Amino acid sequence: MKANWKFFFLAALVILVVFPFAYLLLLSMASEWRFPELWPAYFGMRNWEQVVSSETGLISSFLVSTGISFSVATMSTFIGFFISRGIAYHPYKRTITLLTYFPYILAPVVFAACLSYFFLKLGLFGKPVGVFVAQFMVAFPYALIFFSSFWGEKTKSYEELVATLGGNQLQAFRKVLLPIAKNMLIICFFQTFLISWFEYGLTSIIGVGKVQTLTIKVFLFIKESNFYYGALSCCLLILPPVLLLYINKRYVFNKLI
Amino acid sequence: MTISEPLSLKNKASNIGFIFFGLIGILPFVAAFVYALLYSFGLVGAANSGFTTEFWISTWQSGAFIKSLVYSTVVAGTSIFISVSIALWLTLKFRNELEHPILAFAMYLPLAIPGIVAAFFTFQLLAKAGFFSRIAYAFGWITEARQFPDLVNDPYAIGIIATFISIVTPFLLLLFLNVYKNERVDELAQLSQSLGANKQQTVWSVSLPVLLNKTWTLIGLYFIFLLGAYEVPLILGQESPQMLSVLIIREIKQYDLSRLSEGYVVAVIYTVIVTTAAVLLFSRKNDVKHEG
């Protein structure tokens, strides 16, 4: 009896989790779905076909988003990895780590609003590279915090061992540290990829609507009450993370945010 | 550190690293803060004409800021409290069942949904012409859309809180399950029961304290994130009071150019609050632990 109750509850939980995905997919294939109809008047591939054929710009948004997120993830993971070492071994480690949190905890949209003057001044406003720099400013501290637990007595002793055996630092990194960190590097890459992929507020301000990533598109469709296209862009937005989950669920679980 | 020769080289490399860190990690933050501070006192900005405290006074007097702060705190606090409760309950009640492969995968699925999509989805579901309203209509509970209860853009922030919970709970659940395993709470619980504690006592004085003690920094961090959330309250909130980020951006982007500074006043106060909270959270002994 008791086991039964648990079973139904958990089954309901699974349905609850799957429901949003199913509903968004359904909505993306719907059209002319008026209140109080339970089922849309049109249901089919029309919206999806239009995405490919017409000027909605969703495909290019997908590419822009992919490009920016990929660069942000690559740069912040690698630079974060190397710089986090310096911080971890630094005598003022704790203070520096605390400083790292500041740009990370501030609402990105507020951060961007106060920074936009400097981006304008540097000619980075409204450009993909500006959005990249801005997102990097948030993803990079994340990577630093992420890797801070990697460095410690163990890595130090490895490095010393390499040094005593006559190896230089480059070798220490290539032959020892990077291989040990491989898994963390992959996870950090996907995490920072998602930070960038999901980012809206900062992008909307620094990109001024010129850099139309997918989240910006979702918002535009919401604004014009075009829910079908909105749902469609949502589907595109959640596709990569779902794929990542399928490959390895640890890629998506972010224990910091 | 054992050999002196590569030390200078090492120092150089780490110096470049620190400069880069300062340039990307610290300088922008300081620059943004100083700019907002100057703007709030009328020292920069095309529509401003020199030092004045009027914006600080008018922000204080209008009351919109205090309302927004209280509103944001209550919304974020309620969401966190409910999320933590649900996640703890699920952890303690279902931790064994959740190891089933299907459930283990399903638990991770919500992580693929960003705030903006969650807010959009909530709106589609809970609006007066939304999915639930249609079901209510089909069952004859309502005869018109307007009879459906207010669940989005509503005065009690039900839509916002529901969305926050749906975003935060999955994270917390995974976190608690992790801690439960890593800290061997099971063994501790068994120990406490063998020492004569009953189930209730074990949960309240062993399992819960261990779980919360290991995670409270992260829970605090989530609270700070929700306090500054933007997309969700932008889509699901009402026009007044608004959550902090929405208020700040509205004031910074308003029509009346002579009053932009008021937005920066709020931005400055918000930044001070959040950084203070961060200092309090992280300057304790409790370092954030995470294993990759």
Add this chain to the structure above:
Amino acid sequence: MDFKLIILCLLFWSCGDQNKTVEKDPLLDSWEEVTKASEGTTVHFMMWQGSPVVNEYINNYVIPTLKKEHNIDLQIVSGQGPEIVQMVMGEKEAGVKNSQIDIVWINGETFFQLKKIEGLWGPFVQKLPNATYINFDDPHISIDFQQSIEGMESPWGMSQFALIYDSLEVPNPPRNLEALEQYIKAKPGTFTISNDFSGMSLLKSFLAELSGSPNGLDGPFDAEKYEVLSKKLWEYINRNKKYFWKEGVTFPKEHSKMDQMFASGELSISFGFSEGAIEEKVNRGLYPKSTRAYAWENGTVLNSNYIGIVHNAPNKAGALQVINFLISPEAQLTKADPNGMDANPVLDLQKLPEAWRKKFEELPKRKYGAELSELSKNAIQEPAPEYMIKLYDDFRTFVIEK
């Protein structure tokens, strides 16, 4: 290390825009020069993107046609009103020589603010070959929110603000404030005012009615008059807002939300520019076929909307070419199609060549929406921009936050 940091900081501060290209002022050139200089360039157009029909017109007609006929890439940047002003002002503060945008779609209150910060480039309108088809003696064209346009912005469309209702559900819609009060008391929860441009336009009609005449708000901004009238207005709204949508505790942020709620029957009265913009929505089946539009008894605002060139537009030649295209007979004809964007042309049919005039006259008539010529009997001029800016602020202070 500190020293190096300081140097880097200085670098961060000092390197402004790299591409400081000084462009020759195309105003000094002939139109052939403009055409030549604009070919193969990109023009950035910051505009409101809140309407599917407008987006459809731009994305599927304007952009491809410009590419084909003039080899110009038109890029749309989302933004309106305050965002445009902020953008231009931010660039001014930072001393940016080449703006992110070239042209902007604006209304009187944005025109007013852009003029105040000297954010517009011009005068340029007389330079456009297609400007000869526009009747600048029409005050609804040459006067924007009580300000003379002085060639600093080109008219693009003209429309009247209208209220809309379902004639089956509401046989006798309210046409003045008194009737509205009775109406919402009888049907509580079915009316609201969006906290945006459209909503403020409705409030202007209300304010004009309180002034006692359709011309009550004409002329320059009168602070004293505003104080007296707006006090009455807020008193009226606060007295009745418990009968508004959601009991008046909140108001929709965007007008598109009101359209949705009208479509689902949550609201029984809505409103909008382009004479209510109902044609396409009825055709799409979003609104019932019994939807009708009407004007307020004391009048609703009739205005033009305009396109301006920002002072630091990097591609002024391209901007001129694009604007000239947008006011060309062919672009205006497509824009006027009731099955498309359904917008009144700004061109004077009498000034058009015979063949074009015929085409305009042969356009199908609206099936559901009212014609502008009919509605404009109850039209008022746009009051001075300060009214709008004040209404925005005060609606928030005295109604929303109350």
